[in-house]
Amino acid sequence: MKQRGAIGWLKHDVTHRGVTAWALALAIFAFYVVLYWGDDARGVNPFDRLAWLLHLGTRGQAGAKWTFYGALYTLAVTLGGVAFLRKYGHNRYQVIRTIVVIVVQATLAFSVPLIMKMAGHPEHYFSYLWPLKMYYFEPGFIRHNPAPLVLWSFIGSLVLAPLLALRYGKRWYCSWVCGCGGLANTAGDSFRHLSDKSEKAWRFEKVAIYSTLVICVVTTSVVLASAFVQGSHPQLDLWSEKLRTNYGLIVSSLLSGIIGVAAYPIGGTRVWCRYFCPMAAVLGIFQRAGRFRIRVKEDQCISCGMCSEHCEMGIDVRAYAQANESFTRASCVGCGMCAEVCPRGVLKLENTHTKDPQEKLVQLRLRK
Amino acid sequence: MAARRVVIIGNGVAGITAALDIRARDDRAEITVVSDESDYFIARTALMYALMDKLPRKGLEPYERHVYDRQRITRVRGRCVDLSAKSRTVTLADGAKLPWDALVIATGARARALDVPGISEVKSGVVNFVSLSDLDACEALIPSTRRAVVVGGGLIGVELVESLVHHRLPTTFVAREKWYWPAGLCREEGELVAAHIRKRGADLRIEETISSVSVDGSGRVSGVTLGSGDSVPCELFGVAIGVEPDVEWLARCESAPVIDRGVVVDEHLRTSVDGVWAIGDCAVVRSANRSVYEPIWYTAKRHGAFVARQLTGSKERYVPPVFVNSAKFFELEYTTVGDAGELGARSLYLSLPNKEVTVRLIERDGALSAFNAIGSRWDTTVIARWIDEQRSIDWVRSHLREAQFDVEFGRARIERMVERELEVRQ
Numbered sequence: 168m169k170q171r172g173a174i175g176w177l178k179h180d181v182t183h184r185g186v187t188a189w190a191l192a193l194a195i196f197a198f199y200v201v202l203y204w205g206d207d208a209r210g211v212n213p214f215d216r217l218a219w220l221l222h223l224g225t226r227g228q229a230g231a232k233w234t235f236y237g238a239l240y241t242l243a244v245t246l247g248g249v250a251f252l253r254k255y256g257h258n259r260y261q262v263i264r265t266i267v268v269i270v271v272q273a274t275l276a277f278s279v280p281l282i283m284k285m286a287g288h289p290e291h292y293f294s295y296l297w298p299l300k301m302y303y304f305e306p307g308f309i310r311h312n313p314a315p316l317v318l319w320s321f322i323g324s325l326v327l328a329p330l331l332a333l334r335y336g337k338r339w340y341c342s343w344v345c346g347c348g349g350l351a352n353t354a355g356d357s358f359r360h361l362s363d364k365s366e367k368a369w370r371f372e373k374v375a376i377y378s379t380l381v382i383c384v385v386t387t388s389v390v391l392a393s394a395f396v397q398g399s400h401p402q403l404d405l406w407s408e409k410l411r412t413n414y415g416l417i418v419s420s421l422l423s424g425i426i427g428v429a430a431y432p433i434g435g436t437r438v439w440c441r442y443f444c445p446m447a448a449v450l451g452i453f454q455r456a457g458r459f460r461i462r463v464k465e466d467q468c469i470s471c472g473m474c475s476e477h478c479e480m481g482i483d484v485r486a487y488a489q490a491n492e493s494f495t496r497a498s499c500v501g502c503g504m505c506a507e508v509c510p511r512g513v514l515k516l517e518n519t520h521t522k523d524p525q526e527k528l529v530q531l532r533l534r535k
Numbered sequence: 536m537a538a539r540r541v542v543i544i545g546n547g548v549a550g551i552t553a554a555l556d557i558r559a560r561d562d563r564a565e566i567t568v569v570s571d572e573s574d575y576f577i578a579r580t581a582l583m584y585a586l587m588d589k590l591p592r593k594g595l596e597p598y599e600r601h602v603y604d605r606q607r608i609t610r611v612r613g614r615c616v617d618l619s620a621k622s623r624t625v626t627l628a629d630g631a632k633l634p635w636d637a638l639v640i641a642t643g644a645r646a647r648a649l650d651v652p653g654i655s656e657v658k659s660g661v662v663n664f665v666s667l668s669d670l671d672a673c674e675a676l677i678p679s680t681r682r683a684v685v686v687g688g689g690l691i692g693v694e695l696v697e698s699l700v701h702h703r704l705p706t707t708f709v710a711r712e713k714w715y716w717p718a719g720l721c722r723e724e725g726e727l728v729a730a731h732i733r734k735r736g737a738d739l740r741i742e743e744t745i746s747s748v749s750v751d752g753s754g755r756v757s758g759v760t761l762g763s764g765d766s767v768p769c770e771l772f773g774v775a776i777g778v779e780p781d782v783e784w785l786a787r788c789e790s791a792p793v794i795d796r797g798v799v800v801d802e803h804l805r806t807s808v809d810g811v812w813a814i815g816d817c818a819v820v821r822s823a824n825r826s827v828y829e830p831i832w833y834t835a836k837r838h839g840a841f842v843a844r845q846l847t848g849s850k851e852r853y854v855p856p857v858f859v860n861s862a863k864f865f866e867l868e869y870t871t872v873g874d875a876g877e878l879g880a881r882s883l884y885l886s887l888p889n890k891e892v893t894v895r896l897i898e899r900d901g902a903l904s905a906f907n908a909i910g911s912r913w914d915t916t917v918i919a920r921w922i923d924e925q926r927s928i929d930w931v932r933s934h935l936r937e938a939q940f941d942v943e944f945g946r947a948r949i950e951r952m953v954e955r956e957l958e959v960r961q
Contacts, residue, residue: 259945471581512912
């Protein structure tokens with residue numbers, strides 16, 4: 168039941184798909200449309216002008232809108248993070264995680280690339296890896312960047328990310344480092360409960376996210392192949408260019424930016440992360456094979472459903488908890504909120520899971 | 536052979552656990568669940584979260600609705616009014632008769648009524664907090680309420696108080712005991728919890744009672760008078776002084792089972808009527824030396840699973856494991872393991888300075904008999920094992936860390952705890 172008064176109404180309405188929620192979603196959608204496609208005939212965006220006004224770029228400098236966007240995003244993560252810390256300050260996992268997310272956003276995802284750009288280098292986002300950044304394996308990128316950056320992209324994407332996911336689960340990235348997760352868990356926190364918990368949504372999730380991953384791998388392969396054969400197959404170059412452009416438009420701009428953020432008040436904070444993000448798909452596969460799990464304390468669940476309600480990935484945590492099943496789901500980003508809101512302290516995130524050989528045997532027998 | 540017809544009266548956690556577990560073990564049984572309260576099983580443990588807008592109504596349902604069809608569990612909405620062992624039927628209020636080969640009574644408990652002068656005049660404004668209709672009543676009354684009073688210093692009372700405080704209602708919380716909830720807390724912990732409840736905005740009155748209730752012209756509650764003589768105006772009066780088995784209807788039945796407070800059952804949870812079992816908050820389990828009535832979630836769920844095994848061939852006896860319960864007082868989580876009801880026992884009381892974190896180890900015959908903790912999380916399975924193994928409290932003290940269940944980075948610092956040896960006072 169909502170609280171009384173206008174504030175009570177607004178708090179409920181905006182977080183329960185009311186009129187204000189739809190208005191907010193539309194406003195965010197419009198913001199992104201203007202940001203991406205609102206350049207006038209001279210190639211100047213209204214947000215370029217705003218950026219100049221705010222001294223976020225020299226007057227007349229093209230692309231200043233991205234500096235403005237980065238600053239706005241960082242501000243949202245910081246302010247949302249402070250509000251989140253005030254609410255969950257008693258939980259040290261949440262405190263440390265949130266501080267890390269804010270710091271990563273403010274440095275690796277914002278000020279570091281900005282400083283690089285100001286110093287005349289091409290900007291580089293250390294906190295993003297393949298498959299989120301498609302072009303890290305392309306010869307163009309490799310040729311034009313200093314060796315340490317190239318090395319970081321390769322080692323980070325192919326070695327570090329999978330290893331850390333095996334050891335700690337995908338959370339090390341999805342809810343400690345990534346900017347998408349960062350915004351979701353800070354400014355977006357009051358919308359986390361809107362994720363769809365039904366089995367139907369889970370089935371769609373599996374189809375959608377692995378399809379994006381396949382598309383992502385195909386696009387990367389075609390672009391790489393085209394670069395290696397160096398113009399001897401013009402048809403391949405054409406495909407490569409087409410795939411690259413479409414992937415950029417549909418996956419990077421439309422799904423991760425526009426749909427991802429504008430859907431907060433309607434579908435919850437992790438629409439992009441749950442259904443589409445190829446990085447989450449890769450990390451999820453390693454998570455399933457690794458040591459991370461959510462442990463369920465035996466016979467202590469009271470089925471209240473607070474865990475499921477607060478799961479931004481739409482995992483029906485209660486279904487596992489009331490059945491006394493510790494579990495690892497590929498989609499779990501390890502935000503730790505199920506454990507935080509559980510009124511009986513039944514859930515615990517842990518990295519120590521090793522499959523008991525006995526347990527494996529029993530499973531094998533059951534399968535027969 | 537025809538499939539066995541199992542009728543379960545009550546769709547609470549005991550009844551639904553029984554239904555699902557019977558299905559898991561018997562593919563052919565015809566399972567019918569009768570409920571007067573709701574179409575689908577709801578977790579009454581979450582009523583407070585619905586009242587505070589932290590859960591939608593549908594979020595109260597622990598299973599997706601299609602589960603009942605998939606598991607071929609027939610749901611019937613209605614109230615049972617008669618039970619016949621001769622014809623093996625139950626009769627619903629609308630006259631319909633349900634035949635059974637096995638009958639499970641899982642009607643649960645209802646709120647105990649408060650008997651004070653003036654309460655019979657009340658037409659509206661008095662609420663309990665154990666059923667879906669209580670939630671409806673609270674939601675209907677809160678908008679027209681300026682002040683609230685809740686009586687009953689137990690676990691349901693504090694949930695209702697937290698919900699009312701959430702709705703910014705000045706709330707007086709009346710508990711008659713010497714300190715807050717002596718049924719589960721020793722004095723030191725009781726005082727700590729009381730201070731926490733007050734800090735969170737409720738006006739907690741200890742060693743206080745309700746002496747009368749007054750109503751306005753329309754019959755709505757307008758205030759209460761306390762035992763100390765204070766009168767507190769209020770438009771909502773919550774009564775949470777415990778629950779009692781909901782079995783009145785059974786006594787009037789053609790084949791009434793033996794009732795003593797609740798439906799009396801033996802160590803197989805069988806009632807005195809052949810083919811009829813009783814489980815959960817309506818059942819009193821009687822064994823050779825004692826009678827146990829434990830109206831808590833965990834017990835009801837365990838009964839449900841047990842009766843499912845009984846109905847599908849098991850001959851085991853019901854042996855309750857080490858008692859475990861948990862609760863939350865506003866922000867303070869509480870865990871208890873074992874039997875703490877011992878007066879004058881030696882106990883070790885550990886607390887973190889300036890924090891609302893305590894652990895108490897209670898000893899009986901040189902071994903740990905009970906463990907109570909506030910403000911931190913513990914693996915109850917490990918502690919129950921220690922009690923079973925009769926570990927000494929000094930051994931437990933030095934192994935405490937193995938049972939911690941706090942969030943990562945958030946482990947309660949046992950090594951910084953201040954230790955005192957205390958007698959358990961009551």
